[in-house]
Amino acid sequence: MAKTQMSPLKESMQAVGRGNVGSYHATPITFAHGACTMNTITTTASTSTILAIDLGKYKSVVCSHDPVTGEHRFTTLATTRAELQKLLSKEQPGVIVIEACLLAGWVHDLCAELGVRCLVANTASEAWKFKHLKRKTDKDDALRLLQLYLLGQLPTVTLPPTTVRQWRSLIAVRQVLVGRRVAVQNRIRGLFVAQGLPAPRGPKAWSKTGLAGMALQAKMLSACGPDELWRGLLELALTEYQQVKELVAQAEKRLDELGKKKAEVILLQTAPGVGPRTAETVVAYLHDATRFQTGKQISAYSGLVPRQHQSGELDRRGRISKRGPALLRKMLVECAWCMVRYSAWARGIYQRLTGGGQRRKKQAIVALARKILVRCWAMLRDRKAWCDPQCDPQTGLTSPLPPSKQRRQAEAEQRCQEKPQAAVTLATTQ
Numbered sequence: 001m002a003k004t005q006m007s008p009l010k011e012s013m014q015a016v017g018r019g020n021v022g023s024y025h026a027t028p029i030t031f032a033h034g035a036c037t038m039n040t041i042t043t044t045a046s047t048s049t050i051l052a053i054d055l056g057k058y059k060s061v062v063c064s065h066d067p068v069t070g071e072h073r074f075t076t077l078a079t080t081r082a083e084l085q086k087l088l089s090k091e092q093p094g095v096i097v098i099e100a101c102l103l104a105g106w107v108h109d110l111c112a113e114l115g116v117r118c119l120v121a122n123t124a125s126e127a128w129k130f131k132h133l134k135r136k137t138d139k140d141d142a143l144r145l146l147q148l149y150l151l152g153q154l155p156t157v158t159l160p161p162t163t164v165r166q167w168r169s170l171i172a173v174r175q176v177l178v179g180r181r182v183a184v185q186n187r188i189r190g191l192f193v194a195q196g197l198p199a200p201r202g203p204k205a206w207s208k209t210g211l212a213g214m215a216l217q218a219k220m221l222s223a224c225g226p227d228e229l230w231r232g233l234l235e236l237a238l239t240e241y242q243q244v245k246e247l248v249a250q251a252e253k254r255l256d257e258l259g260k261k262k263a264e265v266i267l268l269q270t271a272p273g274v275g276p277r278t279a280e281t282v283v284a285y286l287h288d289a290t291r292f293q294t295g296k297q298i299s300a301y302s303g304l305v306p307r308q309h310q311s312g313e314l315d316r317r318g319r320i321s322k323r324g325p326a327l328l329r330k331m332l333v334e335c336a337w338c339m340v341r342y343s344a345w346a347r348g349i350y351q352r353l354t355g356g357g358q359r360r361k362k363q364a365i366v367a368l369a370r371k372i373l374v375r376c377w378a379m380l381r382d383r384k385a386w387c388d389p390q391c392d393p394q395t396g397l398t399s400p401l402p403p404s405k406q407r408r409q410a411e412a413e414q415r416c417q418e419k420p421q422a423a424v425t426l427a428t429t430q
Contacts, residue, residue: 048094051087052145054138055079055103063142064091065150072146074139079103081110088114097145099123100157108159121145124323125155160287167258168284174251174277175327177244184241188214191234214238255280268376271386273339273346281331282376289380298377302328304370320366332369339372340365345389346372348409356412 050065060079065072077083084107088096095117098104104120111118133140148154160168185206189199197217204210214234221232259265259280268279292298299305302325307318322329339346346368351357353364379386 049091050095050097050146050149051091051093052097052142052149053107054141054145055098055101055107056138057103060084061138061142062087063139063146064093065146072143074142081106084110085114088116095119095149097121097149097154099141099145100159104159105162105165109162119149119154119156120159121148122155122157158287158291164284164287167280170251170255170258171281171284172327174248174255175330177248177251181241181244181248184237184244188234188237188241191230191237192217195230211238211241264380267379267383267385271339271372271376271379272342273335274372274376274386275335275338278331278335281328282373283380285325285328286377286380289377292377295374295377298374299370300324302332302370302373304329304332304366304373328373329369332373333365336365336369336372339368343388351412352408356415358415 048067050067052063052065054061054063056079058079059076062075062077063072064075075087077087088111093116096107096111097119098107099121100123108118108120145154159165185200192199200206200210200214205214215238217231218235218238219228219231220235221229224232256276259276262280262283264283265276265279268274268282269276286292286298292301296305300321300323303321303323305321307321309316309318336346340350341347349368349371350364353367354361375386378384
């Protein structure tokens, strides 16, 4: 067991920040940007032991700090519930600091059962950039957690309950299965194209009748000759498709059962273009709508805000940050494409940003997805159903647009009408 003395004034803080290790702050600092609603936990003077744990799949490194003497020591233990519970019973810590990872869930739950405060550090923060470090070990990671906590600069994340975490896992597994189903469909198309046969197209090709027609071309792999092995591959692909299709049906059935029991999922489905899959994803990943104070915070959490590089008079806005849950962004973009068809409000935003559907279509859809998320968050916060912004809530009739929006909408419609007329004129002259 290694034991070292940590000098508060001479401790080298690599990529952690400036400040005295012995300085303590009293109030938390909340940031409105980043991959999540991130708080910087500050510390108060305490005589309790502080444990910073670098969790590993098989073993973990613990950095134990004694606030009285200022000493810290390292220990290694197996990553099991029994070993961790034994450690907590022996040390009786006042706080435990861990990184956000796959193991953080059950460790946080165990600390809650034992009544120990557990902080989960945000690994997407700038404090975890190891670009200029010459060495990175498990002990360095544990010590880094301890130093950030003592400095009062530890960025933390909100860890949802076990039920919400498992709900998110089921949503993610269903999405993986859908991706596998699409991959198998593409493989089947490739087998037909390679033999010069018409590839299956459209949703009817994957119906019961369509699959029966493709099965006529398939054979058992053991019965195929050297020149018709593709028929055996087709048999394997069709079998895999049926299996994946059944797994997707099981996942969606269970998700539907869970969604019907949640009022938030039913509430979001009142919005045009928002189906059960999008509604459950938004509810699962937002978890508690009240933890976000503004629309800017929820936009930054989803990663749908542009990256910013500002220096002096230069202020550049780039592509979206893509911080936060990627599945949430994917479902919102798919929802935006559907909402353009069914909602006058979404269609108006899309036409305004694209100039009547002529340019920057993908950028407009991403912007619309961000607006949809903000409105869904407001619906969950206020417990109110969808209300079209262009409709009067009392009469239900479309309210007149402001003069500026009326002018832009008229210009966009005019451009849409001029394009086919110009094509007809060009064809006539030729």
